[in-house]
Amino acid sequence: MTDGKRMKYSVKDTVFRDMFSKKKYLIQRYNALHPEDNTITQADLEIVTLQSILLNGIYNDLGFMVRGKQLMILVEAQSTWSANIVIRALIYLMSTYQDYFNANQIQLYGSHKVKMPKPELYVIYTDDKGNHPDVLSLKDEFFPDMDCCIDAKVKMIYLQDSDDIIDQYIGFCRVCNEQVALHGRTLKAAKEIIRICRNRNLLKEYLSEHETEVEEIMLTLFDQEHIWNIERNNIRAAALAEGWDKGKVEGIELGVMQNKTQTVLKMFRRNMPVEDIADISELSVEEVKEILKTAAVVH
Numbered sequence: 001m002t003d004g005k006r007m008k009y010s011v012k013d014t015v016f017r018d019m020f021s022k023k024k025y026l027i028q029r030y031n032a033l034h035p036e037d038n039t040i041t042q043a044d045l046e047i048v049t050l051q052s053i054l055l056n057g058i059y060n061d062l063g064f065m066v067r068g069k070q071l072m073i074l075v076e077a078q079s080t081w082s083a084n085i086v087i088r089a090l091i092y093l094m095s096t097y098q099d100y101f102n103a104n105q106i107q108l109y110g111s112h113k114v115k116m117p118k119p120e121l122y123v124i125y126t127d128d129k130g131n132h133p134d135v136l137s138l139k140d141e142f143f144p145d146m147d148c149c150i151d152a153k154v155k156m157i158y159l160q161d162s163d164d165i166i167d168q169y170i171g172f173c174r175v176c177n178e179q180v181a182l183h184g185r186t187l188k189a190a191k192e193i194i195r196i197c198r199n200r201n202l203l204k205e206y207l208s209e210h211e212t213e214v215e216e217i218m219l220t221l222f223d224q225e226h227i228w229n230i231e232r233n234n235i236r237a238a239a240l241a242e243g244w245d246k247g248k249v250e251g252i253e254l255g256v257m258q259n260k261t262q263t264v265l266k267m268f269r270r271n272m273p274v275e276d277i278a279d280i281s282e283l284s285v286e287e288v289k290e291i292l293k294t295a296a297v298v299h
Helices: 011-019 023-033 085-103 138-142 165-183 187-199 204-209 211-240 246-269 274-281 285-294
Strands: 045-047 062-066 071-078 118-125 135-137 153-157
Touching: 011 071, 011 165, 011 211, 011 274, 023 045, 023 062, 023 071, 023 165, 062 085, 071 085, 085 118, 085 135, 085 138, 085 153, 118 165, 135 138, 165 187, 187 204, 187 211, 204 211, 211 246, 246 274, 246 285, 274 285
Parallel strands: 071 118, 118 153
Antiparallel strands: 045 062, 062 071, 135 153
């Protein structure tokens, strides 16, 4: 995490995003949120996850619509508590609505009242609940003693005594934390995470089907985070060191970019989408495409 922003694509985030981009798992997510609806089918679900909004790199983890125009559900996974969750959720919601209105050519400046899907906002909190609320309210958190013209409410989801896919994902996150603490960001940690989760029936089907892919994702992200953290620290130290001029600092920064280039190529060869490569590498889509073009791997 740099400059107060959450490093968006950790192993847990990437698995979350990849798994629920597949409708066979997305429908299980919907069933966990709405067990009363036993008529839902995979065909009723449409993924509307925001790839990138605004210039400050805010992303949402999962967005999907149910039966076309009935319901819009946005879900984020979070391991660190912050009241700012509800602000992010509101930004996600408004940006998703904007995309929806544009895609459906809905005119908001006309005289007729438009129809819009009902929103539901959720955060899956993977740490202990403690004293945190079941519902996080914008008004209650930021304007408790004021007459506020707007509110947004996010339903918080914590670990329950359940075997649904939400609880399994929270269990997976905790196994990740435990094994990285024991073995560091290593191949052994990656293999142990997958083995333990399969033995405990945590995302067993998904991990069995995508074991090699998930293992490679873990190693790529472990390597990236470790190398880039070292190099960022080196740049910072060099910039502060007496007698180091601007040219030397720029030389170190060039080395960081060269390592990012190698990471981009490595992810591309593993068939990761350009948008995801950009998210992970903290580069723009245009920068990633330029790297791939220079390396002559895309035309």
